[in-house]
Amino acid sequence: MSQLQGRSQHRGSSATIDVVTDAKGHEAAGTSRDDEAASGAAEVGTAQADLTAWWSHRHRDVSGGWLRPTVFGAVDGLVTNAALIAGVGGGGASAHSTVLTGLAGLVAGAFSMGTGEYVSVTNQNELVNAEVAVEQRMHAEFPAAEQAELAETFRGYGADADTAAKMAAAVSADPALALRVHTREELGVDPHELPSAFLAGGASLVAFSVGALLPLLPYLVGAPSLLAAMVITAVALVLGGTVVGRLTGRPPVQSAARQLILGAVAVAVTFAVGRIIGHPVS
Numbered sequence: 001m002s003q004l005q006g007r008s009q010h011r012g013s014s015a016t017i018d019v020v021t022d023a024k025g026h027e028a029a030g031t032s033r034d035d036e037a038a039s040g041a042a043e044v045g046t047a048q049a050d051l052t053a054w055w056s057h058r059h060r061d062v063s064g065g066w067l068r069p070t071v072f073g074a075v076d077g078l079v080t081n082a083a084l085i086a087g088v089g090g091g092g093a094s095a096h097s098t099v100l101t102g103l104a105g106l107v108a109g110a111f112s113m114g115t116g117e118y119v120s121v122t123n124q125n126e127l128v129n130a131e132v133a134v135e136q137r138m139h140a141e142f143p144a145a146e147q148a149e150l151a152e153t154f155r156g157y158g159a160d161a162d163t164a165a166k167m168a169a170a171v172s173a174d175p176a177l178a179l180r181v182h183t184r185e186e187l188g189v190d191p192h193e194l195p196s197a198f199l200a201g202g203a204s205l206v207a208f209s210v211g212a213l214l215p216l217l218p219y220l221v222g223a224p225s226l227l228a229a230m231v232i233t234a235v236a237l238v239l240g241g242t243v244v245g246r247l248t249g250r251p252p253v254q255s256a257a258r259q260l261i262l263g264a265v266a267v268a269v270t271f272a273v274g275r276i277i278g279h280p281v282s
């Protein structure tokens with residue numbers, strides 16, 4: 001399902017780029033109509049080449065199943081540990097206690113994220129496989145009904161009854177292909193391109209660890225400074241937010257600002273909690 005969303009989102013943004021280049025091309029076009037036509041054709045060619053490049057890029061990212069958990073895992077690790085360090089730092093913990101807390105937070109969070117992602121993807125894949133099995137049984141028991149269903153799908157795409165019937169017959173002639181097309185149409189996923197749970201879980205675990213390590217760096221290199229930890233966190237949040245923006249199709253600046261603000265809120269709240277509990281008002 002997410003694959004389809006990614007594709008259609010991308011189609012939308014490409015169309016926008018196309019219009020923009022077209023408008024620019026028009027302004028810059030010379031006096032000759034031939035020039036205009038030639039540059040227009042060249043631009044369409046470039047736009048199509050760009051579209052193809054982006055299309056395959058998107059597809060690989062989503063179906064590979066590791067880029068998303070990597071980026072989100074890293075941002076999670078960063079925010080979690082920055083907040084944790086700010087909390088114990090706000091409570092007046094020593095540098096040693098802060099490192100201990102930070103490393104414990106890193107390991108606990110990394111395993112929680114990694115196993116969570118693994119279980120989530122496994123459940124999702126098992127659900128898809130179970131539904132594919134149902135579809136396979138229906139194909140074996142009611143081939144005519146399934147072929148009619150497929151013809152109906154093709155009519156929904158604008159084919160006339162005769163063409164739709166021919167296409168459905170052609171696809172149904174190959175049982176493996178038929179199952180694949182039905183699954184894509186009915187479940188919105190390709191059973192041959194399910195994400196690897198192990199890869200997604202592993203990527204999450206490693207990414208969370210890397211993100212969580214960043215705010216700890218000043219303490220690990222023997223320069224314990226809460227301020228330095230927070231500056232590193234802020235810079236990393238802006239970078240992470242930019243990448244998240246690129247992944248989700250939001251404007252990167254907006255996404256970076258949002259990531260920074262949400263991270264700052266998490267850090268401020270835990271810092272305040274640390275202050276209140278660490279230095280009780282007597």
Ligand SMILES: [Zn+2]
Pocket residue numbers: 135138146149182186
């Ligand atoms: Zn079906």
